[in-house]
Amino acid sequence: MNFVSRDPSGTLVGALAAQIDANGYAVIEDYVAPDELRGARAFVADAIAANGGEYVGFTGTERLGGTFLADLPEDPDFVALCRGIYARAVGKPAPEVGFYQILRCLSGRGARAHSMRFHYDSYVLTALIPIVVPERGSPGRLIILPSTRGLRRTYLGNLVDKVLVDNRLAQALLNVAYRRGSRRMIRLSLKPGNLYFFWGYRSLHTNEPCDADAIRATALLHYADPHADSRVKRALRRR
Template identity: 50%
Template sequence: MEVFPSLPSATAIALAGDMSTRGYGIAENCISIEALTELRRFIHDSVNQTGGEYIAFGGPDAMRGTFLQDLAASANFQTLCRELYSSGMQKPAPPVSFYQVLRCLAGKTGEQHAYRFHYDSYVLTILVPILIPAEGQPGHLIMFPNTRPVRRTYLGNLIDKLFLDNRLTQNRLRKGVISGRLKPERIKMQPGNAYFFWGCRSIHTNEPCDPDKIRATALFHYVDPYADSWLRQTLLRLRNRKPQMSMAAPEARAPQPA
């Protein structure tokens, strides 16, 4: 069953235009209420099991049997992502699947997952909001759009990440945003819509939400430009050799920003 509308190519062109100008494009009313209701039930159950704290699911096994698996398999959704990729990258998308994450912010631990400014490792990011608190702090997505090109090499990408992923830069960005000195795009997401942006080109994160609320977002990461990089594979192998990583159950390990 097709779970995503077939969008006219004019809509895809408009989305791509918005992604390159203001940083993000919105496909409106493309996720059904039934799908949101089913996912919300799953999210409420999962957060209850953690005692009201943060939980995240990564990889295809965690999504099996849910709407998120159907969406990743949807021909219409895949076609749109391929079109956006090829229009942004000026080359056809390789035949790859999505790297999927479902993030549920709740409790004190949820607050710790705010203001983690990052670039995604994948070119295109699709964010599907499932639960956004209607009152208090909703945990908006904030973004400095298209602050870099897609780096040609993994090393180039790594150098950017080192400049961003350190305490000094993170503190500066957080303080700048909180004081209003820095003015990122602040995206007030509405469940039912899907949000598209160049995740690997745009510094982004979410603001905190109230600890007694749940904020849940599904992320679809599309096309890892460095999948074949020797350096990347070597670093991954070294990291996976560390015993504490391999001993944790996959679902207990919170996925890092891709």
């Protein structure tokens, strides 16, 4: 793994946090070593083939053995990087918590169903590593509408935000703005092996669809749920 070296001065962390604030995202080029990336790409190809060429997703690391993704959430440099960015953004020490990790592999007819759905993440910081990006047709760009809300004090405030977005009218309006070329929306072409950061909790975001015969695979590592200790959240999830 071509991990970034430790940054005791905090220069890199500060620069990345400032870039996210200013540009809506930050990127570390060629974060993943080529041999590690090849192994992950082979894993994705095999998984999609085993699923008949259709969408497949993985939560956590249990089924990702043999790829760099199985070890990434425990890598001390990566962990320190994410916690440092969080601390700069929120203004308080980062919590000692793990990551919520997903590997999304878009392909086949299901690719469109898993695209162009604007949403907020439940976690403050989102780290994204593209594994496979289509080389022809639609590349499945990441669409970000940055800093459209702040950190809500309560889980109910967060829930209201999500309800206001997760409905047909709101989605239709956001898609119209996208098709009309809204300048507020960032259309980010992804490069496999790069490491991208953005404020997933604060920014509406989605991805463009890729062609049915193409593959778009991205690893997402979400850090720090500000409402993890909410009693309301726990009560609703028990229902």
